[in-house]
Amino acid sequence: MxxxxxxxxxxxxxxxxxxxxxxxxxxxxxxxxxxxxxxxxxxxxxxxxxxxxxxxxxxxxxxxxxxxxxxxxxxxxxxxxHGLLAHRGTSSPPGTASSGEGTGTGTGTWHATVCVVGADDLAMAIGLCLAQAGVRRIEFEDAKPAAAATPVTMVAGVTRAHRAARAINGWVPHAAHVAGAGSSCRSPDVTVIVASGSPDLALVSDLMAADQPHLPVITDERGVTVGPFVIPGAGPCLTCLGISRTEADADWPLVALQCNGSRPTHASAAVRALTAGVACDSVVRFLDGGGSDARQWRAESRTNGDGPRLTERVVRTHPSCRCSNPLVRGDDLEDQQAILF
Known part of the structure; x- marks a missing residue:
């Protein structure tokens, strides 16, 4: 009963x-x-x-x-x-920035781990937003050396992931960690991929083969594209997007290979803030029991100097992509690159 x-x-x-x-x-x-x-x-x-x-x-x-x-x-x-009370899992804990305090306890409303691949300013903004929203553990994966801008980052061996974790923990203590330091990003609840142009293709193949939910956050010279939120086998994937883009731009496979998650991202401060909120909302919706989300958001700076613009569209599974075929083995997903390359 x-x-x-x-x-x-x-x-x-x-x-x-x-x-x-x-x-x-x-x-x-x-x-x-x-x-x-x-x-x-x-x-x-x-x-x-x-x-x-x-x-x-x-x-x-x-x-x-x-x-x-x-x-x-x-x-x-x-x-x-009247629906006026906060219930476990639907609201940020007291003391986080979402409740108006500006700092958090790091206890986490969602007992989940989110891996953020990348640790530049955009990735840090997303990680901070997730921590303040109540995600219990944020792991940064980025082995690039931190820029020597402060005494902390001038220490030998300090990576961008270390810098990002330290910065986030200054706002939400104990929320951020470096992947591989006591744990890894091998089995997070969600992986957020922050990249310029196109993500690391091997990483995407690994995530699909492992049935790992992931969210792409892709920048270019004009703005940032967030989504779709990919749950392997339950909606469009990044290969679906790649095939569609190749149909519209025959040179795209060569461009994607030259990006491959290795180029620096670019986004203005206003676009970073807007992107962080959109990406955080997408992840939190999933952690709150949501499924795949075929929506894709685009945040761009306006050329006339006004504030950033946010648009939304729905993307579809491409018929040439085998991501939704339950008979395709995980190892076969790597062969899908042959469709593009």
Whole structure:
């Protein structure tokens, strides 16, 4: 027998202190009425002054005690019926930047590992956004030496991955790590590939063969393309995109081989920020139970000096690609490069 949502929530209140959803603010009205929210407000009436004060305290979970939970369980049920409470896995933990603090605890809402291949400024922006959103562990994979810009990066042997992890941990302690330092990016929940023009083809083949979900973030001189979110066998893959692009540009295979994940990325600060949010949202949707996502986003700087522009389109599985064929063995995926090269 299933437990009603409100009863299930109440049963867990001892271990998970109730808290309002991120961004919800409480406003006192006359007659002990309380308004919760700005854009789509809910007004609670008939509260006592103590109950109204309790609702206001729910903006911060740390201010709610076990005695409060027992005393105001009826108020908590009422808030839950309106969908106003944050629940495990659907909201960032207190103390992260998404709850308005600017730093985080690194405890993580999603007990998941996301590997970010690349550790330049764009990859760091994506990693920071994921950490602040509540992803428990971010691993950077980038063995290129860090630029000698600070005393930290001038230490011999410091890679861009080390620099990125150190920077992220300054904001969200213990969230970021270097792949291979005690663990590796061999079996993450999601891999985010940050590259210019085209990713490392061998890496993409390995991810497909291992059935590893991955998200491409590809830059060029005009902007950044994010997606699609690839779940092998469940939607379009990067080879599908490569075939389609080759049909439109016969020279593309030669260009892709000369990129192959080795060229530096380029994106303005505004485009980096926009891209980080889009990439983070795509990953978090998957971690929250989502499937493959055939959407592809394009962030570009405007030539007239205005802010960046974001567009969206849906890509399709290419009929010449065998990525959706369940009879194709993982090792055979490497042979698909023959379609392009």
């Amino acid at each position: 299933s437990i009603p949502r409100t009863r299930a929530a109440a049963a867990n209140l001892g271990s998970v202190p109730p808290r309002l959803r991120d961004g919800l603010a409480v406003f006192a009205l006359d007659g002990n009425r309380v308004r919760i929210g700005l854009a789509d407000p809910v007004v609670l009436e008939g509260l006592s002054s103590e109950e109204a004060a309790f609702v206001a305290r729910l903006e911060e979970a740390s201010a709610c005690t076990s005695a409060d939970v027992a005393r105001y369980e009826h108020v908590i049920r009422r808030l839950d019926l």
